[in-house]
Amino acid sequence: MRQPRRLFAAVAAILLGTTVAVTAAAPAAHAGTVSDFTLSWTAYPAADQIPMVKATMTSVFDDGNHQAVYNGTSCSGGKGSANPLFWYCFAATDGSSLRDGPEEDNDKDGVPDYPFDPSSWIPQGITSVSDALDDEDWNGKKGLLVGWYHSGDNGIRISAMNTATQRYRHLLLVNPYWNAALGRYDFKAVDVHAGGMVWYGDYLYVADTFWGIRVFSMKHIYDLGASSNGTTTCSGIGFVDTNDNGVRDKYCAATYKYAMVQVGMWQRPSASTSGQFCTGSANNPRFSYLSLDRAPTPDRLIVGEYCPSGQTSNGRVVAYNMNNGSTVTHQLNDGVPDAHWTLPVSNIQGAATNGSHFFLNQSKGHSSGAIHRALGGAGNGNQMTATASTPTPIGPEDLSIWRTSATLWSVTEHLHSGQQGRMIYAMAWTTW
Numbered sequence: 001m002r003q004p005r006r007l008f009a010a011v012a013a014i015l016l017g018t019t020v021a022v023t024a025a026a027p028a029a030h031a032g033t034v035s036d037f038t039l040s041w042t043a044y045p046a047a048d049q050i051p052m053v054k055a056t057m058t059s060v061f062d063d064g065n066h067q068a069v070y071n072g073t074s075c076s077g078g079k080g081s082a083n084p085l086f087w088y089c090f091a092a093t094d095g096s097s098l099r100d101g102p103e104e105d106n107d108k109d110g111v112p113d114y115p116f117d118p119s120s121w122i123p124q125g126i127t128s129v130s131d132a133l134d135d136e137d138w139n140g141k142k143g144l145l146v147g148w149y150h151s152g153d154n155g156i157r158i159s160a161m162n163t164a165t166q167r168y169r170h171l172l173l174v175n176p177y178w179n180a181a182l183g184r185y186d187f188k189a190v191d192v193h194a195g196g197m198v199w200y201g202d203y204l205y206v207a208d209t210f211w212g213i214r215v216f217s218m219k220h221i222y223d224l225g226a227s228s229n230g231t232t233t234c235s236g237i238g239f240v241d242t243n244d245n246g247v248r249d250k251y252c253a254a255t256y257k258y259a260m261v262q263v264g265m266w267q268r269p270s271a272s273t274s275g276q277f278c279t280g281s282a283n284n285p286r287f288s289y290l291s292l293d294r295a296p297t298p299d300r301l302i303v304g305e306y307c308p309s310g311q312t313s314n315g316r317v318v319a320y321n322m323n324n325g326s327t328v329t330h331q332l333n334d335g336v337p338d339a340h341w342t343l344p345v346s347n348i349q350g351a352a353t354n355g356s357h358f359f360l361n362q363s364k365g366h367s368s369g370a371i372h373r374a375l376g377g378a379g380n381g382n383q384m385t386a387t388a389s390t391p392t393p394i395g396p397e398d399l400s401i402w403r404t405s406a407t408l409w410s411v412t413e414h415l416h417s418g419q420q421g422r423m424i425y426a427m428a429w430t431t432w
Helices: 004-013 057-061
Strands: 040-043 086-089 121-128 143-150 156-162 167-179 184-189 197-200 203-208 212-223 237-240 250-253 258-267 289-293 300-304 316-323 339-342 348-353 358-364 367-375 385-394 396-402 407-412 423-428
Touching: 057 156, 057 167, 057 212, 121 203, 121 289, 121 407, 143 197, 167 237, 184 237, 203 258, 203 289, 250 258, 289 396, 300 348, 358 385, 358 396, 367 396, 385 396, 385 407, 385 423
Parallel strands: 121 197, 121 396, 167 258, 197 289, 289 348, 348 396
Antiparallel strands: 040 258, 086 423, 121 143, 143 156, 156 167, 167 184, 197 203, 203 212, 212 258, 237 250, 289 300, 300 316, 316 339, 348 358, 358 367, 367 385, 396 407, 407 423
């Protein structure tokens, strides 16, 4: 944003539109929520062994090579019937592709609505410096991160945007390992949907739908451009053959300059691939989206499930207390949820709370979505009660709160009528 402090001061004075009453009925909850979402920690020590030059997130924010456009017209069609406070259009190369979203087949004819493009990136998660640090300042930088999954085999990436300049840079997220065949430490793509993420201190938490939460580190950003054994001109991932002579000679991250490495994972004992997902049966959680709640002490990581309409369950939301006092900082407190709720409506793509209310981002295909304000109620296992809603842009995804500005941030995944429509947008929670 061009004038962030002035804009944030004016946020509460801007109206978002008409409030709509919510009367949706909710299915019964499954009682085993806490045990379903219990996770254990696995460290990835190979993250420290990649022999390349490291960069800092501060330097990445100063190294943007794509220009977002504040309140741009190229993506404004994606607003639909919503009235966001402001929005950013991505650069043209990121704002559109031949594929409009994950498995979109609105006429149910078995054919995607737009041609499948195996090279396209689809935005999903969002988080900001307001999640990262209590004072919302990262070495003088105000920034946000957007996560994307790849339609092909490049895994996931994040876009680090400096909100002062509106310039951003992509980083590839990678999984480190010992490559026995090469006799060296290597890395590979992270093949997950990455429906949500949270930047918290030096860590980036990323949702892994079936397994739990992957953890990446701001202290493990490798600079392939500054490393003599790295390159930014090849399309492979890991230690690859850049001369096409059968000899692997350099590290590559799908042409990106930076690679952020996974340092561990909070995971279930087995993948949650049960066909009983969203039916209310036990042992079938999904980790669809993430947000951070800084209202209580300690802070809490919020994790929720996406359940489509017509299922027995609308999905669940759980909260993990963050254990800042342990020797391993910014980790979940023993991997056991400390609170849980069931959702009042289906198709929730993101959930966040300001301590007083939950806010739930609901997708509605290629129509405007809706954001619902809800009360969690006292005690665990309660069904949230939705009290009001207002339209969002088309294809809303993960949610993140920027606390001092009282704004809710999200990103959209769809094109708009086959044209550029993906955007980052902000809405106020105080005016509806």
